[in-house]
Each structure stands twice: as structure tokens, then as C-alpha cells.
Amino acid sequence: MKAGYGRLSITPPIGERMAGYPLRRDFATDILDELYARALSLKDGDEVYVIVSVDLFSVDIDMSNLAKCIISERTGVPMDRISIVATHTHSGPDVSGIFYGVSKHVRGTIISKIASAAIMSLKHMYDVGIKQSVGLVEGIAVNRRAPRKGAIDSRVHAIGFVDRSSLDYRFIIASFSCHPVILGPSNLCYSADYPGAFNSFIERITEARSIFLNGACGDVNPLTPSTRLNSVYDRSSGTYDEVKWMGRILACEAVKSLDIVREESNLMLKVIGDELKVNIRKPMDLKEAKERYRRIKDEAKRSKTWNEEVAYRLWRAKRAYNILLKFKDRDRLNIRISALGLSNNLAIVFLPSEVFVEIGLKIKKDSPFRNTVIVSYANEYFGYIPTAKAFNEGGYEADFPVSIVPENTEEEIVSKTLEVLYRLERYY
Numbered sequence: 001m002k003a004g005y006g007r008l009s010i011t012p013p014i015g016e017r018m019a020g021y022p023l024r025r026d027f028a029t030d031i032l033d034e035l036y037a038r039a040l041s042l043k044d045g046d047e048v049y050v051i052v053s054v055d056l057f058s059v060d061i062d063m064s065n066l067a068k069c070i071i072s073e074r075t076g077v078p079m080d081r082i083s084i085v086a087t088h089t090h091s092g093p094d095v096s097g098i099f100y101g102v103s104k105h106v107r108g109t110i111i112s113k114i115a116s117a118a119i120m121s122l123k124h125m126y127d128v129g130i131k132q133s134v135g136l137v138e139g140i141a142v143n144r145r146a147p148r149k150g151a152i153d154s155r156v157h158a159i160g161f162v163d164r165s166s167l168d169y170r171f172i173i174a175s176f177s178c179h180p181v182i183l184g185p186s187n188l189c190y191s192a193d194y195p196g197a198f199n200s201f202i203e204r205i206t207e208a209r210s211i212f213l214n215g216a217c218g219d220v221n222p223l224t225p226s227t228r229l230n231s232v233y234d235r236s237s238g239t240y241d242e243v244k245w246m247g248r249i250l251a252c253e254a255v256k257s258l259d260i261v262r263e264e265s266n267l268m269l270k271v272i273g274d275e276l277k278v279n280i281r282k283p284m285d286l287k288e289a290k291e292r293y294r295r296i297k298d299e300a301k302r303s304k305t306w307n308e309e310v311a312y313r314l315w316r317a318k319r320a321y322n323i324l325l326k327f328k329d330r331d332r333l334n335i336r337i338s339a340l341g342l343s344n345n346l347a348i349v350f351l352p353s354e355v356f357v358e359i360g361l362k363i364k365k366d367s368p369f370r371n372t373v374i375v376s377y378a379n380e381y382f383g384y385i386p387t388a389k390a391f392n393e394g395g396y397e398a399d400f401p402v403s404i405v406p407e408n409t410e411e412e413i414v415s416k417t418l419e420v421l422y423r424l425e426r427y428y
Helices: 061-075 105-123 191-205 242-261 287-300 308-326 357-364 389-395 411-424
Strands: 002-009 036-043 047-054 080-087 127-138 141-143 153-165 169-174 209-214 221-224 270-279 333-345 346-350 372-376
Touching: 002 105, 002 169, 036 105, 036 191, 036 209, 047 105, 047 209, 047 270, 061 080, 061 105, 080 209, 105 127, 105 357, 127 169, 127 242, 127 333, 127 372, 153 242, 153 372, 169 191, 169 242, 169 372, 191 209, 191 242, 209 372, 270 411, 287 308, 333 411, 346 411, 357 372
Parallel strands: 047 080, 169 209, 346 372
Antiparallel strands: 002 036, 002 127, 036 047, 127 153, 141 221, 153 169, 270 333, 333 346
């Protein structure tokens, strides 16, 4: 098997809008750490797959397809053999316009750099072996909907690509399921949050190139030293020291768990994909949403104070209008689910948008692969994919327009993903 790597900074100029929080209206004023597009290309015989992880809040379907089209045209790799995934940092530019938007030039430049990183990774490839492990880190994540009893996934999935000539790690992929929201709405500095710190520590410890892939973390937040369990959604107290703290913990666990295992045998790269059609929830029509947005915008202008409640109401109204405008001629989403097999023990699943941790846990539990890495925020973003239980409870992640899928989506996602994984397993 061969593997190659490419990396380019995608940090935009100071003064662009940032993604992540409706309350944050000011422009970016500084840089805490660079944002990157990191690409890993894998080749085994005629099979090729390219993964690009980008330090962004999200990658929308148009952005993803444009980047894939450039990559495919210049390299010949089919578009369905490319996954572009976001780390989901809340301290990057708002390239998809979910909050306040950025310039078209910035968006276009980032798309070009995503494609360039992928092309670089295909240019120089090396013979590699693979080590894979599942570590465990407890006490750094919390279910934000049920802080004292809710589900979390404490596993750190790691894949090490070992140079055949030196036996050193050349590339390392790792995944953990947690929102990158250590830095809150008061932060006006670009940062990849803890995934960026993770990559930095991995590269310092091993001298390998690193890629972080976020897991099913729709309802999971960091449990940093300053986090208060009675107000988990409040991210105002997070610091950059806590960013480094969390990245260092995860990096050390990933390296430790890889170092104590042997290389995988019987490597084979295989890809299986399928589509799932899901209805789009539309609790109001476009005309009603437009009028509601106009009314709330007028109220916000008359308000003497700009606080979280005002900002959130206005953002929800704007988001609802934009969603219904975007899907005015469509009633269904075509959700792409891809599974990448590397051995009979190891598979990576790519899912779009913000998947709840309980959904990821169900897939891992019933997967035929011992180490099943769930990657969220892949190829498309349309909001949260909650559990049926969360729909019944209501709340931020389950309500329109933050979530636009119906209540049965959890069951359909789990069923279709497991079907794809079992089809993949037949090749091993």
C-alpha cells in the first residue's frame, strides 16, 4: 500500500467574519494558530482514496463538489473516491455563510487550497505499513444535553502509516468525538481549537505528519478545567491553554496506543458507498419564514441591547429563511455514506453533518470491523442529525432550522451505514 500527504495553510486575512457563534458579530483580529487543509492519499493497486481534513466549521455540498471536481480533473481520481471533511472548529472563517459569511475571494481561495493539498498528496507517495489502535481518554468530554449521565465516546482511534524503509511513522490519523468549542464567542482569533493542538503535538512527538478527523460529536462538548457542568453550553471561560491541554492529552494517548501494537497484516484498500434519501423538515413555508425574519430583524434594530437572546432569535430566523430558500424546490436530501476499508480489522466511515454521539456508538457496536472510525462533517453540511430521543425532548440540536431532518433519521443512518460496512466486510 502507498500513502502520500499534502498540507497548505488556509488561514484567511485578518478582518473576515468567523463561524461558530451567533453572538460573535465582530471580525477576526488575530491568529492563535494556522488553519490548514491536510490531505492523505492512499493507493493499493487500482484503488485510490483521498481524504482532506480542513480546519473549518463546515464544508457545504457546493464547496465540497467544487474542490472534488478540481482534484478529479487534475489527477483522474473519481469524485466518489474523495472525502473532504471539516474539523468543525468554531474559530475559523464562515465560508458557508451559516453565520455572517466571508468574501467570495476567501471562499474561492480556500477551495483552491483544499484541491492543491490533495493534488500534493498524490504527487509523492511512499510504501507504508499500517498500525491501528483504539486508546481511551476519560474526563475530557461531556454530553452537553445530559452533563451528568449522557453518553460520550472516550475512544481515541489512531492509524499509523509506517515507512517501510525506516519503520518510523510517516503519517498518523486520529479521531475523537468532541466539539472544538474550547474557545468561545469572545475569541476573535483564528484557531483550529484542540484538533490543531492535537496535530501540532503529534508532529512534535513523532515527526510524522498528522491529520485529525472529528467523530460523531453532535451532543458532546469539551470538559476542560474551566467548564461548569451546570452551564455546559456556556463557552465563555475557555482559554488557549486549555486548547493545548486537550490536544496534548489526545496526542499522547494516540501515540502511546499505536506504539504498543504490531503492524496489520493482509492490508487491502477497498471502498463501498451508498446514498440514503431523507425527507427535509419544513415546518413553515418560505413566505412565512421571510416575514418572520423581517419582523425579528426590525425588533433587533429597535433593541437597545445586543445580547445572546437577541442574537440567537435573529440568527434562527435568518437561518430558517435561508434553509427554506435553498430547498424551496427540493423535499429530500441525498445523504452519501462511504466506508473505506484498510484491513479486516479497520474501516473508516464518512458521514455528513453533525451526528449525535449515540448514533456513532450504535454503528461501532454492531460494525463487523474491530476498529471502526466514524468521521462526521464529511462532504456536506445541513445541520444536526439527532437521535429519536432528542427529537422527543426538543432543544437546540433537535429543533428547526438547526436540524432539518425527520425523527426517523437516526434509525435510517445506522441501518444504511451498517449495511455498507457489512458489504465492505465481504471483501476481507
